[in-house]
Amino acid sequence: MNIYDISRRAGVSIATVSRVLNNSPHVSETTRKKVMAVIEGTGYVPNAFARGLGLNTMKTIGLLCPDASDPYLAQALTYLEHSFRQKGYDCLLSCTGRELPARRQGVELLKSRHVDGIVLMGSSFIEDNSADNDYIRDAAKAVPVILLNGSFPCENVYCVLCDDQRAVTDATLQLLDSGCRRVLYLYHSNNYSGRKKLAGYRDAHEMRGMDVDEKLLCYFSQDKSSVHQVRDTLLQLERDGLAFDAVITSEDILSVGALKYARMAGRKVPEEMCVIGYNNSSLCNCAEPELTSVDNKLLAICEHIVATMLGVLEGKEMPQKTVFTGELIKRESTR
Amino acid sequence: MNIYDISRRAGVSIATVSRVLNNSPHVSETTRKKVMAVIEGTGYVPNAFARGLGLNTMKTIGLLCPDASDPYLAQALTYLEHSFRQKGYDCLLSCTGRELPARRQGVELLKSRHVDGIVLMGSSFIEDNSADNDYIRDAAKAVPVILLNGSFPCENVYCVLCDDQRAVTDATLQLLDSGCRRVLYLYHSNNYSGRKKLAGYRDAHEMRGMDVDEKLLCYFSQDKSSVHQVRDTLLQLERDGLAFDAVITSEDILSVGALKYARMAGRKVPEEMCVIGYNNSSLCNCAEPELTSVDNKLLAICEHIVATMLGVLEGKEMPQKTVFTGELIKRESTR
DNA sequence: GCGTGTGATGTAATCGTTTACACGTTGACA
DNA sequence: TGTCAACGTGTAAACGATTACATCACACGC
DSSP, X not given: OOHHHHHHHHTSOHHHHHHHHTTOSSSOHXXXXXXXXXXXXXXXXXXXXXXXXXXXXXXXXXXXXXXXXXXXXXHHHHHHHHHHHHTTOEEEEEEOOSOHHHHHHHHHHHHHTTOSEEEETTGGGOOSOSGGGHHHHHHHHHSOEEEESOOOOXXXXXXXXXXHHHHHHHHHXXXXXXXXXXXXXXXXXXXXXXXXXXXXXHHHHHHTXXXXXXXXXXXOOGGGOSHHHHHHHHHHHHHTTOOOSEEEXXXXXXXXXXXXXXXXXXXXXXXXXXXXXXXXXXXXXXXSSOOEEEEOOXXXXXXXXXXXXXXXXXXXXXXXXXXXXXXXXXXXXXX | OOHHHHHHHHTSOHHXXXXXXXXXXXXXXXXXXXXXXXXXXXXOOOOHHHHHHHXXXXXXXXXXXXXXXXXXXXXXXXXXHHHHHHTTOEEEEEEOOSOHHHHHHHHHHHHHTTOXXXXXXXXXXXXXXXXXXXXXXHHHHHSOEEEESOOOOOTTEEEXXXXXXXXXXXXXXXXXXXXXXXXXXXXXOOSHHHHHHHHHHHHHHHHTTOOOOGGGEEEOOGGGOSHHHHHHHHHHHHHTTOOOSEEEESSHHHHHHHHHHHHHHTOOTTTTOEEEEESOOTHHHHSSSOOEEEEOOHHHHHHHHHHHHHHHHTTOOOOSEEEEOOEEEOOTTOO
């Protein structure tokens, strides 16, 4: 069933059918109705390959996602896919994991599919001009690239992110100003976003004239970051004599681990210990007590990514970098 | 930069270039090297549209997902995408929401993209032969369709699922046999899977010679199922004088709400009240106390979906229906 | 020397659209 | 009545690959 079949049945030319399909104004209302009737009757769907060949675009955005099972990224995925679809773009998904070679390969693939643009998610590890990031430059040579929560100065690369540093500063200040003196910082990755957050933690201490005890900085690798691992690590730290009266983390899941620790160690939250997470994910309401967390405006960021992408594709001049401000959402784990 | 440019520069015909690109044996080694050199020199990438037009396949699987931000589906998404990619297939994602018209449209879209096969996720509401399911038949006419956790008897539709009914029976028996007498059942949807689970709940009571008090069946619509909504509803039920000493739910998130209720009502879990969830999602470890839940073998199901799809595409005869058995994972919320 | 099989290469049709251009038709207006 | 837009519609040429078929060169056996 192709456009010729339709044109034959409707008694018009293929050009007219095409015009109807593309809502061209140069079709009389009667013809349009006639053609539409045939199309609906046959269940005809235009062949996207042929269309792509003619237009040299298939209205597709490539989504490079390290891990769709990460709730935060999954959320972003849903937003992005939904918004792009509404705007008439489909999404080709590539879940690469976080390893560089796989991400490189993912980009190659999206390029060979001639996507109209690429969104790099979990791109928060992007930072410098090292060769590691060649694949981004590579992609940007072919199509516009937008980084979700990443920063990378390069032609045709656009960045939409949250000011993590400031957000963590604000959150840490909230802890310090509510009487906490030794704030444990649990983090997940040494990437761009991770270091920004750490810098925010330091900033807050500096603003209150406090030194940072490096022993309070506690790193978890991605695969060692289960709730139980965090809990057990904190128990061990306590046994080792490390004192702390608050915990702030780079991800909500780490905070949940901290809450587990508090329960097991018999420390009351928030009376004896405060906890603040990051992302304001759905975990916050599930945690016990419910978790205070930084909302890093994922929805706004995603909306802006879509708008930016569409703007660039329409040839408009768009800002290379857009920064949103996080917001502390207070729940039961802080005073 | 197209195949003609390459053929011109290499001094051969486009057919030869095409043969080189497709590893055809009918090319001399010298010619192959010559052409390869030109290709690498120019960074030429074949146009996927044109290729798709000719071959009428682009090695793409369409994934129809109601909601990628649902942790359970997100998990499945990751598994599926990863496995398909390993096998040389890309995934086109369509997050449609759960509404019928949108799903219909999603299928249309995947069809127009001429995907090689479609996986319908969250297809658990598929049950009968009503017109509502026409879109599945429609899709199956064009390409093989595989349902994740759904059952639908139709040519070219394959089903891979967990025996939810039996799993819930086992879980309910566990509650009854550990002394619980009034098990509240919280559920999310009236779909196929939802009804199967409810049937399992009834089966268990019947097996122990107990009547089911219909007041113990408590429905939550998808949008009314937040943790707080569940908690508040249970508090109200208690105030209304409904007695229950256990809760079993069709989704982990509902169980988390039940735990919130228990905390607020001052009922100790599992001593005074037991809770069992469903899906064995990452929420289970985050909950307090940690949630006993039914593992419905998502990973195995996804692997089987991929194997089935590849088998069908290779023209092999594959089973129309494959059923896995769930398993109760005991944690702290049961005795 | 002459068919004949074989392996490398080229030619041209094909896939299903879009769209520039050409071709009526119609109606307004001088 | 003739001219000219404006408008609707059709024709045919892209778009860039794949591939069946034709062709050609060459070697081999008779």
